[in-house]
Amino acid sequence: MTSEGVAYERRGAARVIAPVRPRKLAKVPFVELAEDRLQGVVSSGSDVSRVYVSSITAREHGLSCNTNNNRPCGGLSGAYPCNHLRALVEAAVAQYGIDRVARYLRVEPPEEETEIWSVLHPVAAPGRTPEVFSSFLRxxxxxxxxxxxxxxxxxxxxxxxxxVR
Amino acid sequence: MLADALRARPPGLDEAFALVDGLDDALVHGLARLDDDRAAALDALVGAFSATPLADRVTEAIGKIISGTVTDEHLAVLAGCRLALLGAAHDALLTDLDAALTRTREPHPAAPAPAGGAAGSMASAGGGQLSAGSRSWLRELAIAGWRGVDHELAAGGSPAVQALLGEPSRRRLAVLLDGFAAELRAAAPVATLPRVPVRRWADLWSRALILAQAGRPAEPGSPVDGRPAGSGTLVDGRLLILGADLHEHPTVFRCQVHGLLETAGGVRLVRTSVAAAKVDTISGAAAWRMLSAFPILLAGLAEHRCLEVARMTLTAGGDLIWDETRASAGEPADPFVSARVLLAGAVATSTAPLDRHPSVIAEPVLLEGYTATAEAFDLGGGTVAVETDRLPAAGPLTPELVAGSTACIGLLRFDGGRWAVQPIAVRSTVRKKAVTAHTGDWALGPTDAKAAKTEAVAGTAVDVLRERAGRLLRK
Incomplete structure (x- = not known):
């Protein structure tokens, strides 16, 4: 990876983070790869003052989804993801690209794969709603x-x- | 003349960079795991500094680090070595460039002796504790090395950054650490990363470490007792904009304007800068919305107007501390005309001693009569590379416009061992029609239909987040 013979290692302006790709935020205002989770906030389809806090743990792929008042999401049943989790993953892939998301979740989707659920083996997991929610507020x-x-x-x-060219 | 200067290298430059590279390489695997080669590279610093006032401290610090003791003080000396070497490289490069451009540069005024009353202009109380948190994370990074950065260590700087963000006078360090930490988080675990940006991370690490030292003066823009701090002077005059340079990381967007300040005393080359905090999902042209607190400056950029300033602070380093209440819109002014008439005779200023580094060089020049491609300009007698990585999505400049250009206002930069030009305005011919594009043209929104559509979609992101913040944040 050299730019006209100038080594990446010796460039002060070497680019490390690929620019985030623009995406619509109304449905998923916040997504992050942090605290060993893909986690974020998904707007409720029915109530503007309610949001869902959804997360998938790295490695184990433990799913959780709760409202900001820590009530469990009715759509999530055990290892079967709800629409909020699906929207969360879709937003993460749109924002970071599938490679970075896969690397964080420690999975290796096949080349040319654009969808990540096929390589996840989800289980149910306890949520950490307050932590994720305060991360969103921050x-x-x-x-x-x-x-x-x-x-x-x-x-x-x-x-x-x-x-992004 | 310019082409020759851009090809030449000041004597000693390679040697200085070699010492810096040795130090930087030690940070790749960490100071806790120095092999013989890396220890020897660090030891070379002792010899290099033996005839300087730093000699004793460098000898002691390097000796202790090699034997396995890494304290904040030793690390500060290491960062100081780097700063001295790169500061000297900066001076040598700029001296040669000034000679080629016949640019007059005022020396930086000597720092006033610390007086008893100077405490008021120091970073405010509690700053010591804030800095200690940053230093402790920076120390862990140096010990572990970049290859040792995992998700946990990458995230370890977060509490320090959040605390610094709460203190306006520490914004400079906060912005730097936040951008650095975001890169480490994105790259973690670095052990599996194919290539490490060795120079870059050492630059960011050592700049942060210097800024985290106790007792640094407050930044010029941060008010102390309601007045800007630092040793600026108040100026009246007319700011003729040359162009805008845009900077960004996940949580900041900054527009830095390069311009010519006409005062009763003459014409000076100055910069003025406005920055806004943002989040990673706000990017591209929509990021300008975050700077809506500066309508006069943005209109000056978008409408190509000069700006009248009255009693605005100009620092010794040539930074005009922008204040909308002291500015008003002036007459239309074409940056190319301003550059052609006034740039050659404008007086430049010198960077503050602790800020000197080849990467902070961004010298405005007017280039004409060259042969362009998207990658380089043939100036006749030599070519200069084009910094294609510095054509932001938030402005209308594209590689195609650059390749078709006949005139360019650019910033000369030195990175990766060579000079390159970053265009901030170009005159081009597209399908036999003359067009002009400036980086700041979209300051009030894109003027191009396709970009405007993209901006409108992305711009709603700003509105969505503001609405969410309004609803959830104040509960």
């Missing part, structure tokens, strides 16, 4: 931070993402 908290007019010289290392 995420939203960024939108509340005041802007800064400091020169921030270190941002020279972070050129704005180019078009």
């Amino acid at each position: 995420h939203l908290g960024y939108l509340e931070l005041p802007p800064s007019t400091d020169p921030l010289p270190e941002l020279q290392w972070f050129p704005a993402a180019g078009v």
Whole structure:
């Protein structure tokens, strides 16, 4: 991986994170790969003030889905995923690409595979709704931070993402 | 002339980078696992610094690190070595470039002696504890090495970052650490990563470590007692925009404007910068929406206007601390005309001593009469590479426009051992029609129909998240 003979290893501006691909957020406002889980928040289809907190653990693929008030999702039965979990995985693949999601969940989908459920072996798992929900609130908290007019010289290392070509 | 300077290398540059590379390589497998080669590379620093004021401290720190004792103080010396070497490289590169451009650069004023009353301009109380959290994570990283970064260690910086974000005067360190941590999380477990960005992560790590040292002065933009801190001067004048450079990581979007400030005392080359926190799902042209608190600056970019500024703070490093209440929109001004008439005679400033590094060089130039491809410009007598990775999705510049360009306002940068130009405005011919494109053209929304449609879809992301935040955050 060299760019005209310039080694990736010796470039200050070497790109590490592939730019996040734009996706619609109304259904799944938040998804992250953190705390050994693919986890996130899925909007309720019926009640605007309700959200579902859904997660899949890495390795074991333990599923959980609860409302933000920690009531279990009626659609999830044991190892059979509900629509919220399906939407969550779809959003994660749209946002991070299937490779990064698969790597995090420790699965290897066959080449050209665009869907990840076929290689998961889900089980039921206890949820960690409060943790995921506070992670979402922390995420939203960024939108509340005041802007800064400091020169921030270190941002020279972070050129704005180019078009995904 | 310029082509020659871009090809030449200052004496000693390769040697300085070789020392830096030795240090950086030690961080790949971690200071806890130094083999003989890596220990020898670190030991080379002792010789290199033997005739400097740092000699004793470098000898002691490197000796202790090689023998297995890694303290915050030793790491600070290591980061200091790197800073000194890269600072010298920065100065040498810029001196040669200035000579080729016949650019006059004012030296950085000597730091005032610390006085008793200076405490007020230091990062606020409690900063010590905040920095300690960052330093402890940075120490764990140095000991484990990049190859030792797993998901847990990558996420370990999170509490420190969250605490720093809550303190406006520590935004600089917070923004850096947050971007660095996001990369480590994305790359973890690094042990299985095919290639490691060795220079980059060592840069980010050592810059963060320097910023996390206690007793650093507050940043110029952060107010102390309601007034901007730092040793800036208040200026009146007219800011003629040359162009915008856009920066971004998952939780920040920043527009840095390069411009010419006309004052009674002459014309200066300055930068001004506005940054907003964001989340990873807000990207591309929609990210401009996060900067809606700066309508005057954004209109200046989108409408190609000059901006009148009154009593705005200009730092010794050439950063105008943007303040919308001290700015007003001026007459239309074509950046290419401004560059052609005023850039050659504008006086540049010097980067603050601790900030010097080849990667912070972004020198505005006007290039004309070259032969373009998407990858390089033939200046006649030599070619300069085009930084195609720095054409942001949030602006209209594309490789095609660059390849068809006849004139370019660009930023000269030095990275990966070579000079390259990052276009921030181009004049091109597309299907026999002359077109002009500037990075900041979409500051008030894309002017291109297809991009506008994409922006509208992505822009609703901002609205959706704001609505969710409004509903859930204040419960």
